[in-house]
Amino acid sequence: MKNDVPVNIWVTDNDSAQPIFSQPSYSFFMLENEPVSSFVATVKALSSSPLEYIIVPGYTKGSNSPVRFSIDSQGRIHVMSAVDMETISVYTLTVQAQTLSNPPLVTQAIVYIRLMDINDNYPYFESFPYMVTVPENAEAGTELMQVVARDLDRSSKFVYSFGNDVRKYSQKFSIDSSTGMISLLSPLDREAQDLYNLTVLVKDNEGPRALQNFTVIQVKVMDHNDNPPEFTRTLYQAAVNEDAFEGTILMTLTTVDKDLTSDPQYYITEGDPEGKFKIRKNGDVYVNRVLDREKVPRYKLTIAVTDGAFVTTATLTIDILDANDNAPVCSKVSTDIY
Ligand SMILES: [Ca+2]
Ligand SMILES: [Ca+2]
Ligand SMILES: [Ca+2]
Ligand SMILES: [Ca+2]
Known part of the structure; x- marks a missing residue:
């Protein structure tokens, strides 16, 4: 038995040479907050015939599904909808250049678009509120607890501080601006005050564009037998x-x-x-x-x-x-x- 397989053969002229990208892969950077329609980069394929470019649809968000990037007839890539480094930090696009002939001659290259971080996420604390108990006879210098902030952005150098409302307790509590450790500056007296609410702030960097958030620490003072009957x-x-x-x-x-x-x-x-x-x-x-x-x-x-x-x-x-x-x-x- 013999199978016949139909085969189409096109004969092309000498000018219709296979297009070739200027490099097999490209790597570009863009800020994650670039506005929609912004130009990102240009890729270029060489051919003696006119070319068009497409981005081959992928199957994952990171490979342009749904569409985040487009390419025009000049090989210019634009961002078509908002991107977020914290969601996807690198897009891997398959870009295809093809001749206008029928059938076209095609070539492909990989384009990596790496998103650069912008401080666009607020820092946040692991707890709201924090609760801590301290015996009223705890000595000055006692470490009460450590607050911990998180931030989705990559470059976050947290700066901790007390809120203004803690100013009146400035003789009693201190906070380490870089570690978030809260310590006792002087002993407490449950019979004078048995509960403190301390507002703690965090900035996600030291610059003027830092984003800020806050939490509250409830300090409950435990009794010690320090008064006579x-x-x-x-x-x-x-x-x-x-x-x-x-x-x-x-x-x-x-x-x-x-x-x-x-x-x-x-x-x-x-x-x-x-x-x-x-x-x-x-x-x-x-x-x-x-x-x-x-x-x-x-x-x-x-x-x-x-x-x-x-x-x-x-x-x-x-x-x-x-x-x-x-x-x-x-x-x-x-x-x-x-
Ligand atoms: Ca960010
Ligand atoms: Ca941030
Ligand atoms: Ca007491
Ligand atoms: Ca007593």
Whole structure:
């Protein structure tokens, strides 16, 4: 069996020589913000016959699909729609030069169009807001946290700074303009301020055309036990009948502590060697042992309270009231009635 394959043969004249590009490939640069219709570059093929140029459609965005570049009859390449270096940084075009004969004689070259970066993207922070906690007893110089900015543009040298609102805290916080590290300049006091909102700015370069963005850092100050518990008074007075039962409550002492976590413990430290009185965890002072006014009519107790780190004292005087518990004693028997 024999297959016949049709073959077309064109005979061309000597003048219709194969076109040849001036170089097998071209490499051009253009700014990514060139306006639409801008001229990019010219390619040139040599031939003794008139030529036309086309860009062979590719299959990817980087090979001109959809169309971003066009070429005219003089081999001039123009950009036809906006390009973005951050999306595609290099276009690879197949440019074809062909004679006007039928069929044409063709030749191809590769054209690389490399986009040059323009600062057209704003820097941005990895977080908004940032949150950080710091104990109020952290020392000056403590590094709290580091903010990190990003930028789609290639050449970004970030410059960090605080916003104007942080000026009033300029004695407390500092920021490293190149690393974004935020440090403590002086210790904080939770009892004075327990939350700071710091605005942090970033510029994507040092020049006048820098783009800027911002974030916020919430600094939460954690409590440390740095305040003593305080009695609501320094001098307390109470009175109790001398026949009061054991367990009778005389009064309840209260304390305040500026710190968040306070677990006051009370003690009678002076003035009651026989342990006639006791004080409970809730501050209740109560009769512990039977009293006797005739023996001790008045007590002057020193009460101490501690939060584990500090001790504060107060004085409690207790008057023992007469309960008429002695039989009457006559100093002299009267004889006047007789
Ligand atoms: Ca850019
Ligand atoms: Ca930028
Ligand atoms: Ca305390
Ligand atoms: Ca505190």
